[in-house]
Amino acid sequence: MPALQHLACLCALLLAHAGCVCGDVRFLERREGESVTLPCEVGQRNPSPFGVYLRRSWLRPGKVLFMYTKSDFNTDDNDDKARISVSGDPSGHSVNVTLSQLRASDTDRYYCEFVVENPSSEDDRVPGKTEYFLLVSADAPGSVDIGLVETCAGGSAVLPCLSPNGGGLAVEGVSLKRQRGRAPVEMLYHSKRQHGGSPPSSSSSQFPLEKVQLTPAPGPSGITFNLTLQQLQPEDSGLYSCQLLLRGRPDSSTSLGRQAVFLSVQGQCGCSTYSTLLYALSSAVAVLLLLLALVVMCQVKSRRRRVATHSQAPIYEEMAGVQTASRKLARLEESEPSEYRNCPVKRSSPENHYESPSGALCPRKESQK
Template sequence: MTGIRYLASLWIVVITLSGFVFCSEVSFVERLEGESVLVPCHMEPRGSLRPFGLYLRRTWLRPTEVFFKYTQNDASVNESFRDRVTVSGDPSDRAVNVTISQLRAADTDHYICEFMVERVGSVDEKIQGSTETFLYVTADVPGSMDIDPIPTCAGGSAVLPCHTPNREGSAVEGVILSRQRGRAPVQVAYHSQQHLSSLFPTERVQLSSAPRPGGITFHVTLLQLQPEDSGLYSCQLLLRGRPNSSTSLRGQVFFISVQDDRCGCSSYPTLIYALTGAVGVLLLLLILVGCVVVFKGKASQRPKSQSQAPIYEEMIGVQSPSRKLATLRLEEVESSEYKNCPVKKASSGNRYESPSGALFPRRDS
């Protein structure tokens, strides 16, 4: 029972940690100027905690508060979003939908929701919502660029594949990585032949290649990313004898979003795997301990072999040495008594009658 209690205690720890390790769901949304977007704000239940307020913040290009809504009251909206924000739902219900209409290119940013929870005797707690939205507003037709989101944490890394067509089979001399932040002009983030003009130092960039059926695939790995590195990226191969243009994003475009220190997504799978492994090891140990305890219990209850000897001896008619010794002693005593004293047979008559014999002749009445 003690082992089962230990196992139950460990499962409680696993469930508790799983409940408090938070990892937001990231969604990438691309919209045209003038359209609208729905930003959902949801908070996972935590016991009886009910938030009393909600913040919607943009945290990338222009960090600021979009609005604050106190429960059962209207939202206080930032001037740049006035008359463009519609809020449905109440923060106390842990679910609020925010609609931003008449979108502009300047609205491109990373949006997060923060619920305010009252803490008695301490500062009110801010709990980030379970969803995050990366909004990209463009004047071009959505889908004109193949954009793939790559969310990561501060200090993390991102791998960008370079799939620029090389039908002529020209020699590859390097790669060039371009970046765009919001509506700003495209910049050269990394140039393998011009290290001095790159935005990323050489020690933060790794180049690798791998063969594939159609040729060779090149990958660019960006290391030690920070929130200010967030933006749109595209990768091009530097081919011998062909001009290279870095004034626009070409081919496949990646939206790298680097979250701040509150991001815990990268450590969440590792923690789960570690806890699962610990539970498995503990369960195996408990099974082994249980087997040992059961084996010892059965061994202690097993009768001793020496106590069975007299039973087997009686069954086959053989006396034990102790009984043989007692029998020999008894025979010696009886034989000595028989030798020293005559044996008299008890009469079958009345014990109270007078003895008869030569000294006492029997008289007839």
């Protein structure tokens, strides 16, 4: 049973870690000069956190601020500190960080990290429940429908390519733009028409051609196209918009299309790796449980056989005893005549006999009369 107890402990450990999943991701869009509040929360812990970080992890990776419990926060840039306000306390497992007078350079990915004391080793760093993609632009918010796509380094992402007005005109090309700051930048252009002084059927791309694949796909208004970016790296992260170039429609637009995708390429996919490991461990536990069930079944069958054997033992012993007695009797009958092998055994007569010196009764021979 110790093996069963160890297996139960392993199952409990896996179930406890099964709740460890990637945190929620929220996309926030603001105009320059506005403000945004980033709530930082972490689950209840004992001991409680004694500090919290706000960090950026994309365009300008690094620390935004650090706050020690029951103390004021500090930043590496005094200009940023004048635009930041914090409410709450890390020991309460919740802090709200407000960024004011936003600039285009504030566009980035933000996450919180709580610090918990660990007496036996280095302090634990616990990420907050939510991460934030903040896009600060000069355009009015809500003018673009923005989605979110996340992938790992070396992975791929599929971006939908839509026509500027949803029309069903003939497609002559495709344009991909990326925005990481104030204005979008064209990353890919392929068309049969003339573009920027180039001859017809021109093509330009800041992506290697082997990393780009355009495939047709059915849509609600007819055939549309999907653009697949392959072998992506963290520096490829950004806000993308893919537009189809239609016959008879100008393609001089420098803004994003009516639908954009915020593409985040992570250097390490801890959650995905952890999930794979969790699935592998779960499979191993399932196999161990199956083997354990087979072992238990074999032990039960063996125990039943032993019980049945013990219940029939008296019958066998009695039969063995009878057989032993029979053998002894047979040996006794065989051994009795051997004592008289020197004198023939005859039916005794009432006359002419005497007791022999050996104590046996033998008839007197004629010579002895």
